[in-house]
Amino acid sequence: MNLFPKQSVRRSAAPIIAFCTILTPAAVWGPPAAGQVQVGSTWITQPISPDLDIGDGQLRLELDQAVAIALQNNLGLLVQRYQRSQSLFQVNEAYGIYDTVLGINTSVNSNSQPSASQLDGALVTENETIAANVELQQPVSSGGTFSINWQNSRFSSNSRFSDINPSLRSSLQFAFDQPLLRNRGKRITERNLAVAALNSDISMGDLEVQVIDTVQTVANGYWALVEALEQLKVAEESLTLARELHEMNRIQIEVGTLAPLELVQSEAGIATREEEIIRVQALIQDAADELRRLLNLDERSLWDLEIVPTTSPEISRVAIDLEASLSSALNKRAEIDRQELRIETLEIDSTFLRNQRRPDLNLSVSYGRNALGGERTVCERPGPPSIADLFEPCPEEYIRVDSLDFLSTLGQFYDGILGQVFEGWNVGLNFSKPLQNRSARAQSRIADLALDQGRLELQDLMLTIRTEVRTAARGVETAGKQIDSARVSRELAEQNLDAAQKRYENGLWTSFQVLEIQEDLTAARSREVEAITSYRRALLAYFRAIGVLLEQEGIELVDDADS
Incomplete structure (x- = not known):
C-alpha cells in the first residue's frame, strides 16, 4: 500500500x-502604484x-x-x-512687524486754583483744556519707523492775560526714525x-x-x-x-x-x-x-x-x-x-546676532506745521499805553474781539495765519554702546x-x-x-x-x-x-x-x- x-x-x-x-529582474525600481493617494x-x-x-x-x-x-x-x-x-x-504672526499702528488719545482737563500774583490775571484762575491727538506709525523694511502725529487742543481761561481765549491749537508732524548700525537693513528687520x-x-x-x-x-x-x-x-x-x-x-x-x-x-x-x-x-x-x-x-x-x-x-x-x-x-x-x-x-x-554687536546709532528726522485759531481780545484804550494798563480791567467800550478762522487756515495746510508760516523741524542722532558688550x-x-x-x-x-x-x-x-x-x-x-x-x-x-x-x-x-x-x-x-x-x-x- x-x-x-x-x-x-x-x-x-x-x-x-x-x-x-517567481521574481524576475526589472528596472532599478518598479513603477509606482496605479492609484494616486493625496495626503x-x-x-x-x-x-x-x-x-x-x-x-x-x-x-x-x-x-x-x-x-x-x-x-x-x-x-x-x-x-x-x-x-x-x-x-x-x-x-502670519511674523508679518505683524509691518502692521500699521493707529493711536488715538483724547482728554479733558479742568483746573481751578487761587491766585498767588496779580500776574495770574484773576483772583481764582480757572483753566480748561480739551485735547484730541491721532498718530499713525508704519514700520518699514529698512528697520526704521515712519510716523504721522496730528495734535489738537482747545484751551480756555478766565485770565485777563489770555489774549486768545478760547484758543485752538493744531499741529501736524511727520517723523522718521532710522537705525544706522544696529537693527539696520531688511535682513535684520525680517529676521x-x-x-x-x-x-x-x-x-x-x-x-x-x-x-x-x-x-x-x-x-x-x-x-x-x-x-x-x-x-x-x-x-x-x-x-x-x-x-x-x-x-x-x-x-x-x-x-x-x-x-x-x-x-x-x-x-x-x-x-x-x-x-x-x-x-x-x-x-x-x-x-x-x-x-x-x-x-x-x-x-x-x-x-x-x-x-x-x-x-x-x-x-x-x-x-x-x-x-x-x-x-x-x-x-x-x-x-x-x-x-x-x-x-x-x-x-x-548668526547674521542677526552679529549685527547686534554693533553700536546703537539712530537718526531721527521730523518736520511739522502748526496752526492757531480762536478769539483774540484786544483792548484799545485811548492814549499811549502804560504799565498800569496791564493790571487794570479793560472797559467794555474799548474791547475788540478778532476771530481767527481756524478751519480756513487748516484747509490751507496751516499756511497764511497772520501772513506767516509756522513750522518746525528736527534732525538728531542718538548713540549708545555697552563698553564691554559681553552679552x-x-x-x-x-x-x-x-x-x-x-x-x-x-x-x-x-x-x-x-x-x-x-x-x-x-x-x-x-x-x-x-x-x-x-x-x-x-x-x-x-x-x-x-x-x-x-x-x-x-x-x-x-x-x-x-x-x-x-x-x-x-x-x-x-x-x-x-x-x-x-x-x-x-x-x-x-x-x-x-x-x-x-x-x-x-x-x-x-x-x-x-x-
Missing part, C-alpha cells in the same frame, strides 16, 4: 506555491470614509486601502498636521519672518517624514499579517501530513505489520504540530491588532472583524544600481532638505558655533544616509537570494519526503524518521514564506532609503494650507 502518494505531498504544497512568487498637510484635512469590504465577519483589506486609511486616521500624523498648521499661523517661513517649511518636512514612517510601518504590519496567515497554512499542511502518517500507522498496526510504538511516535508528531498552530494563531491575532492600531479604526465593531489581506506579495525582482541609488537618496531624502532648512535658520540667527558678543559666538554644528550634522546625516542606502540595497539583494535558496530548499525537501515515503513503504524507515523529514519540509516552506515577505519589507526599506517610497506607493503630499 502506498501510504504517502505523491499527490499528497504536491497537494499540500499547492497553497504555498501559489503564495510564493493633506494641515488640521483642516477632511477624514475619509473608506468603503470597507465587510462580510461574513471579515474585513477584506488591500494594502493600498490600508495605507490610505492610516494616512488619514493615524494619530501621529494628526498631531504632525496640527504642528504644521501652527507653523503657518506663526508666519523673525524669515525664520518663521523656514520653520513652516521644516514642519512640512517633518510631516513628510511622518508620512513615510506611517507608510512603511503600515506596509510592514500588513506583510506581517500576511506572513502569519501563510505560516498558519504551512503549519496546517504539516499537521495534515502527520495525521495521514498516523492513520497509515494505525491501519498497519491493526493488520499486524507494524509495531504499536510507531503509533506513539506519530501521535507525538501530531501534538507538536497542533502546538505550532496555536502559536501561529496567536501571532496572527497580534499582527491583526497591531494593524488595527495603525489604522486607528474607531468603531469597536471593526476590531472584532477578522482582517483578510487581499494584496498578493508577488512583485518583480528589483535590480539595484548603487550609484543611482546614492544619487537619488542625496537628492530626494526629506531629512536632508529639512537639515538644510535648519542651517538656513541658523545662518539667519551681544557671547550670543553672536554661540550662534556661530550652532551654525558650525548644524553643518557638521548635515555631513553626518549624509554619511548616515549613504550607509542606509548601502545597507538597504544589500538587504534587497540578500532577500532575493534567500528566496532562490528557500525555493531550492523547499523543492529538495519535497523530493526528500518522496524518497522517505518509498523507504517507509519498503520497511526501511520508521515513523520517527518520516516525521523528521516532514519537519524539514515544513521548515523549508516556512523559510520560503518568510523570505518572500522579507523581500517586501526589504524593498520598503530600500525605497525609503533612496527617497522614493511615496512615489512608489502612489502617494502625493499636498499642501492644503490655502484651503
Whole structure:
C-alpha cells in the first residue's frame, strides 16, 4: 500500500506555491502604484470614509486601502498636521512687524486754583483744556519707523492775560526714525519672518517624514499579517501530513505489520504540530491588532472583524544600481532638505546676532506745521499805553474781539495765519554702546558655533544616509537570494519526503524518521514564506532609503494650507 502518494505531498504544497512568487529582474525600481493617494498637510484635512469590504465577519483589506486609511486616521500624523498648521499661523504672526499702528488719545482737563500774583490775571484762575491727538506709525523694511502725529487742543481761561481765549491749537508732524548700525537693513528687520517661513517649511518636512514612517510601518504590519496567515497554512499542511502518517500507522498496526510504538511516535508528531498552530494563531491575532492600531479604526465593531489581506506579495525582482541609488537618496531624502532648512535658520540667527554687536546709532528726522485759531481780545484804550494798563480791567467800550478762522487756515495746510508760516523741524542722532558688550558678543559666538554644528550634522546625516542606502540595497539583494535558496530548499525537501515515503513503504524507515523529514519540509516552506515577505519589507526599506517610497506607493503630499 502506498501510504504517502505523491499527490499528497504536491497537494499540500499547492497553497504555498501559489503564495510564493517567481521574481524576475526589472528596472532599478518598479513603477509606482496605479492609484494616486493625496495626503493633506494641515488640521483642516477632511477624514475619509473608506468603503470597507465587510462580510461574513471579515474585513477584506488591500494594502493600498490600508495605507490610505492610516494616512488619514493615524494619530501621529494628526498631531504632525496640527504642528504644521501652527507653523503657518506663526508666519502670519511674523508679518505683524509691518502692521500699521493707529493711536488715538483724547482728554479733558479742568483746573481751578487761587491766585498767588496779580500776574495770574484773576483772583481764582480757572483753566480748561480739551485735547484730541491721532498718530499713525508704519514700520518699514529698512528697520526704521515712519510716523504721522496730528495734535489738537482747545484751551480756555478766565485770565485777563489770555489774549486768545478760547484758543485752538493744531499741529501736524511727520517723523522718521532710522537705525544706522544696529537693527539696520531688511535682513535684520525680517529676521523673525524669515525664520518663521523656514520653520513652516521644516514642519512640512517633518510631516513628510511622518508620512513615510506611517507608510512603511503600515506596509510592514500588513506583510506581517500576511506572513502569519501563510505560516498558519504551512503549519496546517504539516499537521495534515502527520495525521495521514498516523492513520497509515494505525491501519498497519491493526493488520499486524507494524509495531504499536510507531503509533506513539506519530501521535507525538501530531501534538507538536497542533502546538505550532496555536502559536501561529496567536501571532496572527497580534499582527491583526497591531494593524488595527495603525489604522486607528474607531468603531469597536471593526476590531472584532477578522482582517483578510487581499494584496498578493508577488512583485518583480528589483535590480539595484548603487550609484543611482546614492544619487537619488542625496537628492530626494526629506531629512536632508529639512537639515538644510535648519542651517538656513541658523545662518539667519548668526547674521542677526552679529549685527547686534554693533553700536546703537539712530537718526531721527521730523518736520511739522502748526496752526492757531480762536478769539483774540484786544483792548484799545485811548492814549499811549502804560504799565498800569496791564493790571487794570479793560472797559467794555474799548474791547475788540478778532476771530481767527481756524478751519480756513487748516484747509490751507496751516499756511497764511497772520501772513506767516509756522513750522518746525528736527534732525538728531542718538548713540549708545555697552563698553564691554559681553552679552551681544557671547550670543553672536554661540550662534556661530550652532551654525558650525548644524553643518557638521548635515555631513553626518549624509554619511548616515549613504550607509542606509548601502545597507538597504544589500538587504534587497540578500532577500532575493534567500528566496532562490528557500525555493531550492523547499523543492529538495519535497523530493526528500518522496524518497522517505518509498523507504517507509519498503520497511526501511520508521515513523520517527518520516516525521523528521516532514519537519524539514515544513521548515523549508516556512523559510520560503518568510523570505518572500522579507523581500517586501526589504524593498520598503530600500525605497525609503533612496527617497522614493511615496512615489512608489502612489502617494502625493499636498499642501492644503490655502484651503
